[in-house]
Amino acid sequence: MCRRSRLLAPRGRAQRILDIGARDGDPVRLVEQEGDDEHSNYVCLSHRWGRAPVLQTLSSNVSQHHQEVPWVALPRTYRETILFVRRLGVRYLWIDSLCIVQDDAEDWRRESSKMGTIFSQALLVVSASSSVDVDDGLFAECGSSFATHYLEHSLADGNVETICFRRSLAHISGYMDQRLGMTPDLPTLTRGWIFQERFLSPRVLHFGPQELFWECLEDSLCQCTCQGPSDRTSAPPDNVALDHVSQPKTYFSRHYWTTLSDSELELCWHRLVEEYTKLDLTLDKDILPAISGLAKQFQSVVNSEYLAGLWKRTLVADLLWHVDGFNADRDDGVQRQRPARWRAPSWSWAAVKGPVKYPDAAAGIISLCEVLDANCSSAGTDATGELLDGYLTLRGRLAAASVQHEDGDDTAAKPWQLLRLEFLRSTVNTTWADYDIRSGQDIISSGSEVFCLALGESPVSGAMYLLVLTTASFVGTGDSTTLKRIGIVQLSRPPIQSGASAEAWLQRLGFPQAATTIKIV
Structure with a gap:
C-alpha cells in the first residue's frame, strides 16, 4: 500500500541531494534536482546532531560540495549510513546538514518547508535512533554479553545437533511506546525535528541500541521477534484515544487521518501536540517549522486555515491547552518562562x-x-x-x-x-x-x-x-x-x-x- 501511494511531487522536491555512488570508494557529491525523476529513489537520514561538530553545507563550501564531499570529513553516522544505503542499491541520500545551505536563511526557510514532501516521498528513512550525536555511528555493538553460545546434543541415531543460543535482545518498541521515545536509550527520538521525520515517512528503519526495528503504514517488525508480522485481517482498534501510544506510526499518518470523523480528527491533533511538545529543540524559533510537514498533511485532510499550531475550524477547542507541569528532572529555569524571543502569539x-x-x-x-x-x-x-x-x-x-x-x-x-x-x-x-x-x-x-x-x-x-x-x-x-x-x-x-x-x-x-x-x- 505505501509503495502504491508514493507519488513524486516535483514542486516540493528537495533542491539538492547527495549522489553517494554505487560502490564503496565512489565520490560523494551534492547534486541539484532538475525536475525529472532521475533521483526519485532516495533515502533520508533521520539523526541527532548532538554536540559533536557537524559537517555542514555553507555558502562558502557549497561549490566544493558540488564537486565532492570529502569522505574523511564526514562524521561516522554519515559514513555508515552511506555504506548501508549503497548495500540497498540506492544511489541518492538526503541529509539535512548537507542538502540545505545552513547559513542561508532563505534557503533554510524554503527547504525546511519542504520536509513534508522530502520525507513522505523517500523510499526509506534510516533513523540513527540510539546515536547521541553524528560521531556516535549508525551501527550499535551489543557487547560480549550478547555473544552466541553453542550446545551440542547427541541424537538417538548418532548424529550431533548443535543448538545456538544467546541472551535475548531488548525490544526497542518498549522504549518507543513510552512517551513515544522519551528515554535515554533512544536519544534521537527525544528531538522535536525527529518527530515529523518519523511520522511523515512511509517506512522507517530504526537502528536501536540492540536491534533493528521497522515501522511502516501496514506493520511493525523487529529483530528480537517480540513484534512479528501483524494479522492483516484483524480490525483496527476501536479506541482511537489510546492508539497514539499503541500504534503511533499509524495514528499520526495522513492515511489514517482520512478515515476519521471530525471529532476524532480534533482529538488526533491534540494528541499530536501533546507528544510533540514533550520533545526538545535546540533553537526556540523552530517550534512551528519542526512540525510544518505534519501540519500540511493534516491540513489536506481537515481543509482549514492553520493558525500558529491551531485550526480555525476548531479554534475554541484548540485554545483549551494548558501547560502540563514543570519537569523537575530537566528544569533549568527556562521552562518556567516564555521563550526569550517571540515565536508565537500568546494564545498558541x-x-x-x-x-x-x-x-x-x-x-x-x-x-x-x-x-x-x-x-x-x-x-x-x-x-x-x-x-x-x-x-x-x-x-x-x-x-x-x-x-x-x-x-x-x-x-x-x-x-x-x-x-x-x-x-x-x-x-x-x-x-x-x-x-x-x-x-x-x-x-x-x-x-x-x-x-x-x-x-x-x-x-x-x-x-x-x-x-x-x-x-x-x-x-x-x-x-x-x-x-x-x-x-x-x-x-x-x-x-x-x-x-x-x-x-x-x-x-x-x-x-x-x-x-x-x-x-x-
Whole structure:
C-alpha cells in the first residue's frame, strides 16, 4: 500500500541531494534536482546532531560540495549510513546538514518547508535512533554479553545437533511506546525535528541500541521477534484515544487521518501536540517549522486555515491547552518562562516552553464566545512555518478578576500552583498559569487586575473553561481591549448548578450580560 501511494511531487522536491555512488570508494557529491525523476529513489537520514561538530553545507563550501564531499570529513553516522544505503542499491541520500545551505536563511526557510514532501516521498528513512550525536555511528555493538553460545546434543541415531543460543535482545518498541521515545536509550527520538521525520515517512528503519526495528503504514517488525508480522485481517482498534501510544506510526499518518470523523480528527491533533511538545529543540524559533510537514498533511485532510499550531475550524477547542507541569528532572529555569524571543502569539501552545496538555473534553466543546477574526503573518512563504505576528478577535463574556500568587516553595511550584483568582474563591476550579508569572520579563504582580473570557463548556462533564488574560501593554496601540493570554481555568460545575444553563452559571459568577469584543495577541 505505501509503495502504491508514493507519488513524486516535483514542486516540493528537495533542491539538492547527495549522489553517494554505487560502490564503496565512489565520490560523494551534492547534486541539484532538475525536475525529472532521475533521483526519485532516495533515502533520508533521520539523526541527532548532538554536540559533536557537524559537517555542514555553507555558502562558502557549497561549490566544493558540488564537486565532492570529502569522505574523511564526514562524521561516522554519515559514513555508515552511506555504506548501508549503497548495500540497498540506492544511489541518492538526503541529509539535512548537507542538502540545505545552513547559513542561508532563505534557503533554510524554503527547504525546511519542504520536509513534508522530502520525507513522505523517500523510499526509506534510516533513523540513527540510539546515536547521541553524528560521531556516535549508525551501527550499535551489543557487547560480549550478547555473544552466541553453542550446545551440542547427541541424537538417538548418532548424529550431533548443535543448538545456538544467546541472551535475548531488548525490544526497542518498549522504549518507543513510552512517551513515544522519551528515554535515554533512544536519544534521537527525544528531538522535536525527529518527530515529523518519523511520522511523515512511509517506512522507517530504526537502528536501536540492540536491534533493528521497522515501522511502516501496514506493520511493525523487529529483530528480537517480540513484534512479528501483524494479522492483516484483524480490525483496527476501536479506541482511537489510546492508539497514539499503541500504534503511533499509524495514528499520526495522513492515511489514517482520512478515515476519521471530525471529532476524532480534533482529538488526533491534540494528541499530536501533546507528544510533540514533550520533545526538545535546540533553537526556540523552530517550534512551528519542526512540525510544518505534519501540519500540511493534516491540513489536506481537515481543509482549514492553520493558525500558529491551531485550526480555525476548531479554534475554541484548540485554545483549551494548558501547560502540563514543570519537569523537575530537566528544569533549568527556562521552562518556567516564555521563550526569550517571540515565536508565537500568546494564545498558541507554541508560545510556551515545555509539554502542554488538552482536557479530554476539548473535542466537541460547546463554544461560549464568537470568533470574529484570526490571522497570522508568516516570516516567509510557508504559512505553517516561522511567524512574525498573529492575533485573534473574539467576542464573548468578559469578567475582571484579581490575581493572587499562591504560597509555596518556588522550586517545586507547578503551573496550577502559581495563580489564584479572587472571584473564583468559592468555586471548585483548577487554574493553570502558562508560565511562572511571579518573575521574569512577563511578571504579573499579586493584586494585578486580569480578565477572564468565557471560552467554552464541556457537553459531557459540564465543566466550563475560561481564558485568563492581561493587558498587552507591549503592543503600544493604547487599545485597552488588546490582551494577551497568561493562563486558563477549568471550572467544575457545582451540584446546585447541575441542571442550570451556562448563562445562569455565568451570572452567578458575576459575568456581565453584555458581550465584549477583544483582540488577543
